[in-house]
Amino acid sequence: MDEHDQTRKPFKLRSQRWFDDPADPGMTALYCERQLNFGMTFDELQSGRPIIGISQTGSDIAPCNRHHTILAQRIKEGIRDAGGVPLEFPVHPIQETLKRPTAALDRNLQYLSLVEVLHGYPLDGVVLTIGCDKTPGAGLMAAATLNIPALAFSGGPMLDGWHKGRLVGSGTVVWEARRMLAAGEIDYRQFMEMVAASSTSWGHCSTMGTALSMNSLVEAVGMSLTGCAAIPGPHRERAQMAYWSGRRIVEMVRENLTPSRIMTPKAFENAVAVASAIGASSNCPPHMIAIARHMGVEHSLEDWQRIGADIPLLVDCQPAGRFLGEAFHRAGGVPAVMRELLEAGRLHGDVMTATGKTVAENLAAIPLSPDREVIRAYARPMKEQAGYLVLTGNLFDNAVIKVSVIDAEFRQRFLSDDPDVFEGKVAVFEGPEDYHARIEDPALGIDEKTVLVIRNCGPVGYPGSAEVVNMQPPAALIKAGIKALPTMGDGRQSGTSGSPSILNVSPEAAVGGGLALLRHGDRIRIDLKTRRVDVLIPEEDLAARRAAWVPPVLQNKTPWEEIYRNSVGQLGNGACLEAATLYLNILETRGESRHNH
Numbered sequence: 001m002d003e004h005d006q007t008r009k010p011f012k013l014r015s016q017r018w019f020d021d022p023a024d025p026g027m028t029a030l031y032c033e034r035q036l037n038f039g040m041t042f043d044e045l046q047s048g049r050p051i052i053g054i055s056q057t058g059s060d061i062a063p064c065n066r067h068h069t070i071l072a073q074r075i076k077e078g079i080r081d082a083g084g085v086p087l088e089f090p091v092h093p094i095q096e097t098l099k100r101p102t103a104a105l106d107r108n109l110q111y112l113s114l115v116e117v118l119h120g121y122p123l124d125g126v127v128l129t130i131g132c133d134k135t136p137g138a139g140l141m142a143a144a145t146l147n148i149p150a151l152a153f154s155g156g157p158m159l160d161g162w163h164k165g166r167l168v169g170s171g172t173v174v175w176e177a178r179r180m181l182a183a184g185e186i187d188y189r190q191f192m193e194m195v196a197a198s199s200t201s202w203g204h205c206s207t208m209g210t211a212l213s214m215n216s217l218v219e220a221v222g223m224s225l226t227g228c229a230a231i232p233g234p235h236r237e238r239a240q241m242a243y244w245s246g247r248r249i250v251e252m253v254r255e256n257l258t259p260s261r262i263m264t265p266k267a268f269e270n271a272v273a274v275a276s277a278i279g280a281s282s283n284c285p286p287h288m289i290a291i292a293r294h295m296g297v298e299h300s301l302e303d304w305q306r307i308g309a310d311i312p313l314l315v316d317c318q319p320a321g322r323f324l325g326e327a328f329h330r331a332g333g334v335p336a337v338m339r340e341l342l343e344a345g346r347l348h349g350d351v352m353t354a355t356g357k358t359v360a361e362n363l364a365a366i367p368l369s370p371d372r373e374v375i376r377a378y379a380r381p382m383k384e385q386a387g388y389l390v391l392t393g394n395l396f397d398n399a400v401i402k403v404s405v406i407d408a409e410f411r412q413r414f415l416s417d418d419p420d421v422f423e424g425k426v427a428v429f430e431g432p433e434d435y436h437a438r439i440e441d442p443a444l445g446i447d448e449k450t451v452l453v454i455r456n457c458g459p460v461g462y463p464g465s466a467e468v469v470n471m472q473p474p475a476a477l478i479k480a481g482i483k484a485l486p487t488m489g490d491g492r493q494s495g496t497s498g499s500p501s502i503l504n505v506s507p508e509a510a511v512g513g514g515l516a517l518l519r520h521g522d523r524i525r526i527d528l529k530t531r532r533v534d535v536l537i538p539e540e541d542l543a544a545r546r547a548a549w550v551p552p553v554l555q556n557k558t559p560w561e562e563i564y565r566n567s568v569g570q571l572g573n574g575a576c577l578e579a580a581t582l583y584l585n586i587l588e589t590r591g592e593s594r595h596n597h
Helices: 023-034 040-044 070-079 104-120 134-144 172-182 188-196 212-220 235-253 263-280 284-295 299-306 325-330 333-343 359-363 408-414 432-438 475-479 539-548 559-567 580-584
Strands: 051-056 084-089 124-130 151-155 161-163 166-168 389-394 398-402 421-429 449-453 487-489 502-506 522-525 532-535
Touching: 023 040, 040 522, 051 070, 051 235, 070 084, 070 124, 070 235, 084 539, 104 559, 104 580, 124 134, 124 212, 124 235, 134 151, 134 212, 134 284, 151 212, 151 235, 151 449, 172 188, 212 263, 212 333, 263 284, 263 299, 263 333, 284 299, 284 580, 299 389, 299 398, 325 487, 333 359, 398 539, 421 432, 432 449, 559 580
Parallel strands: 051 084, 051 124, 124 151, 389 532, 421 449, 449 487, 487 502
Antiparallel strands: 161 166, 389 398, 398 502, 421 522, 522 532
């Protein structure tokens, strides 16, 4: 252990090493005096009250989380009423819809900034304000790395959107509007108005996109209070949950209830079961794998196949269903879904949660959903076996497809001749710019038997892994009634998209993955029964292409892009900064930092 390690000092609370060390009055005075200059008192800092951080993810450029700037006040009031002292601090912003080249680039940056704050400042516990879809991952990754008491508080979905008397979900409506625009059914102004109709209030996406999915899985893995995930942002219960979260984190510090006691292998298995049951975003596996790696828990894509593939779809929520966040909340939200799964024997009831109680104890008083249209009974689901398939083949080590969004029309058109098998030629695009430039080119010969492939869009290639795989067909096919084609790529797609794409292909083309070897017109075979995707060319031809492959020249626009590209792993392994995954439980294994003067 480092001779300067402050954890060697035998104080009850971590913050006392900063604020109340009589053996080192010089440093104690230095740490205290600037906290006093905005009105804090010695009594607050030195009376043994837990110092609780509030990670503020809301800002004017992060509108999905902006209401946390208001809700933080209720968190503070809860902390104070429970005997703690709150310290709010900002973290690097993430806003999915605003950030270029992709918000995924910044999940690891927000993680790093949180680790530095949680390690380098006198915090005994932390409330992680989460919402927009990369913030749950970043927050839990950081909490896992530090392993100090931490509680996630969600911002909740927006209120339901309506357009011409019909529910329109944030994000999901974009894909429908794009098809209508391409088909000439609406013009530019109508397109803008249709999409904007889905954004009704503060909060994150109202669909079961990545935001609502990930906030639901944070609750499922035990890191937020029961019922926290789905309360709409403007509802009074959201501010009440903020208050109770503030109170609870103080209790967690006193109980020393750390993430390692909550985020166990069984807890991650519970999250997989919930993900399948709610029709969660295909972006969830990389985020949950990343959290587990920073927690030091073995959890892989194969767990998503093993546990989740045969779980039925219980929640009728867009994009896999019809309803939105408000209906999901009124029907009981995540607790009602977990109750169904627990009754069916598909959850571990003995897992500890942030409430200080087990999953089974939390759900004991939770009634079955009163709305069987929105949350179905386990025995009468929307779809059987609606989880995720983990695919492999001669083009990649792994990829995922979200089974719950394979609708009857798509299955009939592409998967019925030989059930769950499709063969077709590929149209290959080098990225979204190439796709948009050439998708309408008749020389490509794109027809109803074409698989649209996009590459160089992964963590290294884009950089960050872009949500671009859900490509729509050429306008001529859309007008002919073909609304979707099979798509595949080494990037991701928005969780709000209903496209049954083959996603997160790892390794990606930019590092020599098999997609880099595909040529326009190659035939591929997609077999969901054997979980394989293969290009149908002789192995010696594929080997020759591999030998001739030249890595692309990647242009970094910022210092962070270069650092990220040189450090990031693949989506199949969580797209973590690989060196960072070696830093586990760092307060115990590496200790506190030395004094600053």
